[in-house]
Amino acid sequence: MSTDDRLLQLRQQLQKASYAYYVMDAPVMEDSVYDQLYRELQKLEAENPDLITPDSPTQRVGEQPSSQFRSVAHNIPLYSLENAFNVQELQQWQERWQRIAPTIEKAEYVCELKIDGSAIALTYENGLLVRGVTRGDGTTGEEISQNIKTIRSIPLKLNLDNPPPTVEVRGEAFLPLEEFNRINHEREAQGESLFANPRNAAAGTLRQLDSKIVHQRRLQFFAYTLHLPGQEDQIQSQWQALEYLKKAGFMVNPHCQLCEGLDGVVEYFEDWEGARQRLPYMTDGVVVKINQYPLQRELGFTQKFPRWAIALKYPAEETPTVVKAIEVNVGRTGAVTPLAVMEPVQLAGTTVQRATLHNQDRIQELDIRVGDTVIIRKAGEIIPEVVRIMAELRPENTTPYIFPTHCPACGSPLVRPLEEAVIRCVNSSCSAILQGSLIHWASRNALDIQGLGEKVVVMLLENRLVNSVADLYRLQVEQLLELERFAQKSAEKLIAAIEVSKSQPWSRILFGLGIRHVGQVNAKLLSQQFPTVEKLSQASIPDLEGVYGIGPEIAEAVVNWFRNPGNQQLIQDLRDLGLVLADQGIDQAKTDSGKLKGKTFVLTGTLPNLSRLEAQELIEQSGGKVTSSVSTKTDYVLLGDKPGSKAAKAESLGIKLLSEAEFLQLLEP
Numbered sequence: 001m002s003t004d005d006r007l008l009q010l011r012q013q014l015q016k017a018s019y020a021y022y023v024m025d026a027p028v029m030e031d032s033v034y035d036q037l038y039r040e041l042q043k044l045e046a047e048n049p050d051l052i053t054p055d056s057p058t059q060r061v062g063e064q065p066s067s068q069f070r071s072v073a074h075n076i077p078l079y080s081l082e083n084a085f086n087v088q089e090l091q092q093w094q095e096r097w098q099r100i101a102p103t104i105e106k107a108e109y110v111c112e113l114k115i116d117g118s119a120i121a122l123t124y125e126n127g128l129l130v131r132g133v134t135r136g137d138g139t140t141g142e143e144i145s146q147n148i149k150t151i152r153s154i155p156l157k158l159n160l161d162n163p164p165p166t167v168e169v170r171g172e173a174f175l176p177l178e179e180f181n182r183i184n185h186e187r188e189a190q191g192e193s194l195f196a197n198p199r200n201a202a203a204g205t206l207r208q209l210d211s212k213i214v215h216q217r218r219l220q221f222f223a224y225t226l227h228l229p230g231q232e233d234q235i236q237s238q239w240q241a242l243e244y245l246k247k248a249g250f251m252v253n254p255h256c257q258l259c260e261g262l263d264g265v266v267e268y269f270e271d272w273e274g275a276r277q278r279l280p281y282m283t284d285g286v287v288v289k290i291n292q293y294p295l296q297r298e299l300g301f302t303q304k305f306p307r308w309a310i311a312l313k314y315p316a317e318e319t320p321t322v323v324k325a326i327e328v329n330v331g332r333t334g335a336v337t338p339l340a341v342m343e344p345v346q347l348a349g350t351t352v353q354r355a356t357l358h359n360q361d362r363i364q365e366l367d368i369r370v371g372d373t374v375i376i377r378k379a380g381e382i383i384p385e386v387v388r389i390m391a392e393l394r395p396e397n398t399t400p401y402i403f404p405t406h407c408p409a410c411g412s413p414l415v416r417p418l419e420e421a422v423i424r425c426v427n428s429s430c431s432a433i434l435q436g437s438l439i440h441w442a443s444r445n446a447l448d449i450q451g452l453g454e455k456v457v458v459m460l461l462e463n464r465l466v467n468s469v470a471d472l473y474r475l476q477v478e479q480l481l482e483l484e485r486f487a488q489k490s491a492e493k494l495i496a497a498i499e500v501s502k503s504q505p506w507s508r509i510l511f512g513l514g515i516r517h518v519g520q521v522n523a524k525l526l527s528q529q530f531p532t533v534e535k536l537s538q539a540s541i542p543d544l545e546g547v548y549g550i551g552p553e554i555a556e557a558v559v560n561w562f563r564n565p566g567n568q569q570l571i572q573d574l575r576d577l578g579l580v581l582a583d584q585g586i587d588q589a590k591t592d593s594g595k596l597k598g599k600t601f602v603l604t605g606t607l608p609n610l611s612r613l614e615a616q617e618l619i620e621q622s623g624g625k626v627t628s629s630v631s632t633k634t635d636y637v638l639l640g641d642k643p644g645s646k647a648a649k650a651e652s653l654g655i656k657l658l659s660e661a662e663f664l665q666l667l668e669p
């Protein structure tokens with residue numbers, strides 16, 4: 001697509017999105033998606049300044065108000081903030097302002113959480129609230145005084161002995177998350193459209209014509225700045241302004257912090273990245289403001305932003321990018337997974353260029369094509385997924401994607417078992433399946449063979465040095481030396497690592513075998529009940545289903561796996577090569593006299609250092625046990641980040657909650 005066409009497309013989309021957002025109160029695009037498209041437009045325009053048009057969204061100061069309320073011109077415009085999307089951009093901002101004010105030795109910064117709400121300006125005359133106005137386009141807003149007066153955290157009268165003749169207080173009106181959810185539930189029940197986010201709900205509420213509805217929705221307000229016409233000298237810094245606002249009776253966000261230098265700012269930003277999830281309202285970044293007013297005045301404003309403040313945004317979890325190719329990957333189970341290869345883009349703090357498309361049905365549902373602009377999202381895990389495509393941005397002459405009929409690795413026909421979404425390669429000697437199996441076997445949570453990653457595995461296969469997992473244990477240093485990547489030392493190191501892996505516990509070996517549905521947790525459960533490979537291979541479906549946590553699907557997968565002659569051979573080979581496919585016993589004496597003997601634990605949330613399995617191992621080695629649900633029989637709940645409902649239940653039952661550090665202390669001798 002030509003640059004001209006892309007520019008046109010981007011402008012049209014951004015215009016549509018801001019109309020939907022500001023005028024219709026019905027957003028059609030996530031904020032982060034808007035930001036990213038806006039930046040693409042900015043970048044293209046910077047590279048081609050002659051292509052900038054006056055109607056481009058980049059040339060606009062604010063957004064237009066709609067017309068149901070009386071328009072009020074702001075005495076002093078309500079500026080918006082420039083965004084920084086990472087620490088480097090924050091540093092560049094500092095360098096920029098320092099170039100303008102080189103005489104300043106030390107800047108103090110005030111860090112404030114960027115509350116996701118709607119900016120409003122309140123005018124007080126002789127201490128009394130006379131007017132409340134929305135931000136509007138920054139120069140003109142809408143008078144919403146009636147609605148403002150329903151917000152309890154906005155004083156109708158200032159708590160000052162000698163109130164100034166006039167003062168304008170600015171801040172953010174917002175809906176606490178609980179209230180936001182309550183409103184959306186109610187709207188859902190009444191078949192009304194839902195608010196996309198708390199900011200939108202706050203803006204929509206402020207511009208409600210019926211103040212009774214506004215009253216029912218408990219808006220709140222954090223004040224963050226003030227203007228005292230004629231008395232500018234009274235206040236000399238942002239910090240003093242916040243103190244003044246508190247004294248006057250406003251709610252000021254309690255987490256504002258005065259920092260010296262950028263290191264303090266970065267620390268604040270990082271501290272709140274996780275902690276903000278626990279706040280009862282939504283924040284999407286940190287607003288960094290230069291504290292000293294004289295310095296603020298010296299720096300002034302650009303067309304759109306103050307030079308003395310910036311918003312440092314938390315990484316987006318959703319972002320748009322363009323699809324360059326669609327490929328399929330054959331995994332160790334033979335499952336063929338399609339994936340989109342995209343223009344590299346920043347997502348939740350990392351650069352990504354591949355996203356899973358799950359399966360053929362999903363591709364059809366999305367109708368994703370090479371050239372499409374897509375929205376991708378971090379799906380909790382490491383691999384991002386494609387959420388949707390932006391059909392409006394599709395270039396001309398694209399063609400629908402046709403799923404391959406044959407395995408790209410071995411060429412055999414692909415099959416789709418009845419009633420399954422997954423398409424598979426069923427050739428048991430397919431090189432892609434073998435490659436996946438080897439990588440899985442060597443991976444950290446399986447046999448944990450240091451130095452045996454994807455690259456080395458590919459090389460071993462290409463040089464036909466291995467043809468099965470068992471072959472790894474037959475490798476010789478001399479064979480590795482023939483490969484480009486290896487010298488004497490590195491070859492010896494890998495062979496030693498493979499040797500060491502022979503003593504991994506049975507549960508890890510079982511996980512490493514890659515039986516369908518047998519992940520780490522099931523491998524652990526099965527290895528406890530069936531402490532040798534013989535016992536497990538002889539188990540019937542009912543035997544397996546008898547194990548707590550093992551369902552019919554898993555039981556069947558295990559039985560089928562052991563029926564396969566190729567797998568029987570593999571077990572025999574591994575045993576002959578010196579692997580112990582049996583529980584070598586946790587030291588029973590230690591378990592019996594362990595520190596946690598008789599104690600029952602429940603795990604919830606993500607721990608900072610230990611994996612779930614590691615925590616479980618530690619508990620069991622000390623004689624304790626782990627169960628899945630909290631009851632009166634639970635002694636401790638080990639609490640990680642983003643805990644589930646188990647934490648609340650434990651609290652209501654008065655069960656002791658432990659952090660990872662407290663837990664580790666319990667284990668100390």
Ligand code: IVH
Pocket residue numbers: 078079080081112113114115116117118119135172224287306309311
């Ligand atoms: S200061 C000239 N402080 O963010 C200074 N804004 O992206 C302009 N916001 O329109 C605003 N929390 O709606 C400021 N502590 C805070 C804020 C904040 C949220 C919003 C505000 C503004 C938008 C700019």
